[in-house]
Amino acid sequence: xxxxxxxxxxxSQIDLSMPSTGWMDTPVRMRKGIYCHGAQGKxxxxxxxxxxxxxxxxxxxxxxxxxxxxIILDGLRERLKRFRSLQVFMDICVRCGACADKCHFFIxxxxxxxxxxLRAELLRSVYRNNFTGAGKIMRKMVGARxxxxxxxxxxxxxxxxxxxxxRCSLFCPYGIDTAEITIIARELLNLLGLNIDWIAAPVxxxxxxxxxxxxxxxTMKESIDFLCDxxxxxxxxxxxxxxxxxxxxxxxVTSSGDYYAEPGIFTCMGYLMLFHQLGLDYxxxxxxxxxxxxxxxxxxxxxxxxxxxxxxxxxRLGVKYILGGECGHMWRVMNQYMDTMxxxxxxxxxxxxxxxxxxxDHTVATKAVHIxxxxxxxxxxxxxxxxxxxxxxxxxxxxxxxNVARGMGLxxxxxxxxxxxxxxxxxMPEETIRERxxxxxxxxxxxxxxxxxxxxxxxxxxxxxxxxxxxxHQVNMLACICAIDRAAFPTLMExxxxxxxxxxxxxxxxxxxxxxxxxxxxxxxxxxxxxxxGIESDQVEKGDDx
Amino acid sequence: MGTVSALMTVIILIFVAWVGVQGFGLTGLFGVxxxxxxxxxxxxxxxxxxxxxxxxxxxxxxxxxxxxxxxLAWIPQAKMDNPYTTGQVVGRMFSEVFLFRSLFRNLAPxxxxxxxxxxxxxxxxxxxxxLLFHYAMLTTVFRHLRFFTxxxxxxxxxxxxxxxxxxVGIPQLxxxxxxxxxxxxxxxxxxxxxxxxxxxxxMNDFFPLFLLMAIASTGILMxxxxxxDVTSVKxxxxxxxxxxxxxVKGIGPLFFIHIFLVSTLLAYFPFSxxxxxxxxxxxxxxxxxxxxxxxxxxxxxxxxxxxxxxxDYEAAFRDKMVAAGxxxxxxxxxxxxxxxxRG
Numbered sequence: 001x002x003x004x005x006x007x008x009x010x011x012s013q014i015d016l017s018m019p020s021t022g023w024m025d026t027p028v029r030m031r032k033g034i035y036c037h038g039a040q041g042k043x044x045x046x047x048x049x050x051x052x053x054x055x056x057x058x059x060x061x062x063x064x065x066x067x068x069x070x071i072i073l074d075g076l077r078e079r080l081k082r083f084r085s086l087q088v089f090m091d092i093c094v095r096c097g098a099c100a101d102k103c104h105f106f107i108x109x110x111x112x113x114x115x116x117x118l119r120a121e122l123l124r125s126v127y128r129n130n131f132t133g134a135g136k137i138m139r140k141m142v143g144a145r146x147x148x149x150x151x152x153x154x155x156x157x158x159x160x161x162x163x164x165x166x167r168c169s170l171f172c173p174y175g176i177d178t179a180e181i182t183i184i185a186r187e188l189l190n191l192l193g194l195n196i197d198w199i200a201a202p203v204x205x206x207x208x209x210x211x212x213x214x215x216x217x218x219t220m221k222e223s224i225d226f227l228c229d230x231x232x233x234x235x236x237x238x239x240x241x242x243x244x245x246x247x248x249x250x251x252x253v254t255s256s257g258d259y260y261a262e263p264g265i266f267t268c269m270g271y272l273m274l275f276h277q278l279g280l281d282y283x284x285x286x287x288x289x290x291x292x293x294x295x296x297x298x299x300x301x302x303x304x305x306x307x308x309x310x311x312x313x314x315x316r317l318g319v320k321y322i323l324g325g326e327c328g329h330m331w332r333v334m335n336q337y338m339d340t341m342x343x344x345x346x347x348x349x350x351x352x353x354x355x356x357x358x359x360x361d362h363t364v365a366t367k368a369v370h371i372x373x374x375x376x377x378x379x380x381x382x383x384x385x386x387x388x389x390x391x392x393x394x395x396x397x398x399x400x401x402x403n404v405a406r407g408m409g410l411x412x413x414x415x416x417x418x419x420x421x422x423x424x425x426x427x428m429p430e431e432t433i434r435e436r437x438x439x440x441x442x443x444x445x446x447x448x449x450x451x452x453x454x455x456x457x458x459x460x461x462x463x464x465x466x467x468x469x470x471x472x473h474q475v476n477m478l479a480c481i482c483a484i485d486r487a488a489f490p491t492l493m494e495x496x497x498x499x500x501x502x503x504x505x506x507x508x509x510x511x512x513x514x515x516x517x518x519x520x521x522x523x524x525x526x527x528x529x530x531x532x533x534g535i536e537s538d539q540v541e542k543g544d545d546x
Numbered sequence: 547m548g549t550v551s552a553l554m555t556v557i558i559l560i561f562v563a564w565v566g567v568q569g570f571g572l573t574g575l576f577g578v579x580x581x582x583x584x585x586x587x588x589x590x591x592x593x594x595x596x597x598x599x600x601x602x603x604x605x606x607x608x609x610x611x612x613x614x615x616x617x618l619a620w621i622p623q624a625k626m627d628n629p630y631t632t633g634q635v636v637g638r639m640f641s642e643v644f645l646f647r648s649l650f651r652n653l654a655p656x657x658x659x660x661x662x663x664x665x666x667x668x669x670x671x672x673x674x675x676x677l678l679f680h681y682a683m684l685t686t687v688f689r690h691l692r693f694f695t696x697x698x699x700x701x702x703x704x705x706x707x708x709x710x711x712x713x714v715g716i717p718q719l720x721x722x723x724x725x726x727x728x729x730x731x732x733x734x735x736x737x738x739x740x741x742x743x744x745x746x747x748x749m750n751d752f753f754p755l756f757l758l759m760a761i762a763s764t765g766i767l768m769x770x771x772x773x774x775d776v777t778s779v780k781x782x783x784x785x786x787x788x789x790x791x792x793x794v795k796g797i798g799p800l801f802f803i804h805i806f807l808v809s810t811l812l813a814y815f816p817f818s819x820x821x822x823x824x825x826x827x828x829x830x831x832x833x834x835x836x837x838x839x840x841x842x843x844x845x846x847x848x849x850x851x852x853x854x855x856x857x858d859y860e861a862a863f864r865d866k867m868v869a870a871g872x873x874x875x876x877x878x879x880x881x882x883x884x885x886x887x888r889g
Contacts, residue, residue: 014657018745082847084602085830091595092825095751097743098648098672101655107664117746134750134817141551143748166831169610173642173649173676174822175831177610207854208862217863218870243872286872287859300605301851308853316856316875335836336608340843362617362630366839373617380620407608409615409628409836416621431653431666435612435627461655464664 004033005452008495012460016110023118024125024145028154030057033453035157036446038062039200044193046204047302051193062153068192069147073130075188080131085180090127092174093120099168099178104439105161108457113158116168116178122155123185156194159185161454163443164297164329165402170435182444187299195298199445202294206306210289211256217243217286223259224284227269234527236519239276241284244317248283249354251314254325254371255292257483258504264486266525267326267504274375274506277384277515278355282323288313291330292483296337297445304341307333311342314367321351322368326504328401328482329443331370335408339366356381370404372413372481375509379420386512390521391422393531394477396508397469398425399462399489400437401482411435414481414505421505421512426473432465440480442488455488456495463496470500478502549738552752556760556807563806567799576802577782578791584809591816592824599828605845607838610831612651630837642832646680649673675736679729683758685709685722686765693783717769727762730755750818757811764804774798 019026038055045052055063065071080087099116101107106114113119128135128144135144164179202212209216221243228239258268275282288309295302314322324334348367351360358377360369378384398418404410411434418425432438441458469475478489478500489502511524524530566572613624629635641647654669688705692698710718734755737743768774778794779801785792827833860874867874
């Protein structure tokens, strides 16, 4: 918990020297603050996953089924036949070390098993031992080892210290993707009921109630109605969004983080205001109320299970296409998995912006458009009137969320929007943005309270770059397009880079957007005083130099 | 540990070939049988592995995107780093295979002196060493075709001529052989000197390096220092490739050591990390286009899952939805109140 968390100064003393014993001979020591609580039985059971029971990480006995080794090895064998990625990645790593210092967890912790290559070797060593001739004969000499309970616990400890951000994969000469290895390793661990509760609980809630936080339909509607009240106070405009409305043109799906807590709700207000201003014919759904997908952090099957609701709901409501909000791994799923898992949605139509007439031809299969593409298109066609000086109190930098950066490539749209909506935008150092962006340290379901030290270590590299632009350009706002970012960054910034706040891109749009019939704005979306016109904007040049 | 056993293994291999040829006169074994066996293992081993890989499906299209995607028409797409078409994928693969694109990105984080900050320096050494080694290797192997062809085709002669551009020494110095040895040595030194690299290294990381060093060294020794009968060697090798092996006398043991080490490398190849060479062509994060939203990708083992259906959801929350004014499919059906069925 936070009270055990060392001071930032202490945590930044990172020891990158290697232990004197080889990694196979260095037993894992599970440290509090690094790992999350084990999944509760009811949450495992809720989606029909194996071995539901309550268990504690601290206990010696993890209550594994008696034939657990067989289960894991059979599971691995089956997945080697199902995923070319896994088989190839097991076979071709040359341990060149290019990935080693690319991982934010290694940079922030110095723990050698957080080097992506060693994280993969944890699994690869067992693969060699049981599935290759050389490993069966030459054992440790060729890096093979048997699957013992200690190895299993080591897997659990380290595969829940990976946020599946894919930065290592970008730098690997063969594209070996630790995210893929982690996803499959977690899938294996889940065969024994070894999930963490921070993932299992949202999965269970999402399955039965419709979103990760378990917000029931009426509460979700209330929550969004509250946001509309706030909007009315700020703009004088009354917005009445619709829920589960059949015949709407667009189904809007975003992460529940956006209608649940600050600062996500400000982004959500941005969506609501934008859609109202455009007169968009869209609906929310309380059933497919979650864009985020913690199933991806559990297993491919659970990812599919949770994602299936989105197309099912689009079909039931008879909408034409899907518009997706600002969320990171939601877009990894929507871009790289959704159509394969649950498509092809022939009941939908190729998305066309009702405002600009732009056909989103690159989405003819999934029929799902990212809101940043949608808004950038609006701005390109000058369909919105923006007053960027309303954001003059903000000096903004932008964090590329890992999943949209390296699992999609949505890099320029949000920058275009920010540059149109704000006068003061500063990029972080180029080694830490765009495809080379650093993870927030809390992705892939690790955004719990009990692993705070891990999160602060994992987010160190990101925060360090933010601190750089804070000190150099007085940046006071970190923009991002990911709900986990928005939930994780405030704590991370407070720890490493105080005085930097966190926003979504559409909050900035909403601040700047001049709506029809709005009253004179004196407050920003957060209900804070707007800067007085012309005071700050002439002090600083507009620019994106870093 | 791994270093020593790898080095010892290579020394033993050299010793075995030397004793075999010099002590027992087993030139037939080392000059014909073992090379044939090694070639067979190499050929079938690599083929089997490639067939195995190609039979495993890519259930999902998961390229690692390294630049701007193809989206809105007015935003330029990074075609090479985020390919959308097969042609662009070919471009990306070309840049990976021939230019080591991903290694070129390499960065080294540096922790500041006060331990409160981290900066990033470009670190192209690995890229440089790897490129040096691989191209030297390619040139050397290609050059060796002169021993397997008669007449020697012009491209081989051309490469030879270019390779000897320094025009020093008799016989003329071939730069590639030297660079090969230097490249491998640099890769080895790097592996030994960087602590975290030494930490992750296994015996099977050192073994191919020592083996290649020994192969390059014996080759260099033969060419420049210990003269061997090139005509006899060519006779032997031509016999091998024409499947009419001949017993040739008067070739020194150095040659047999060289060819035995090469045979070892070939036989080792399909079972080792050296399979990264064909493997990169099968890497789904590199060889697939990022066009999922436009082109359907089929997972051959996709199976239906029983997701929580809307009608069950509506049944569970009917009363609450009615009270909140949320439209329903069946507003008049009785409420099951089953929302609490999972406690």
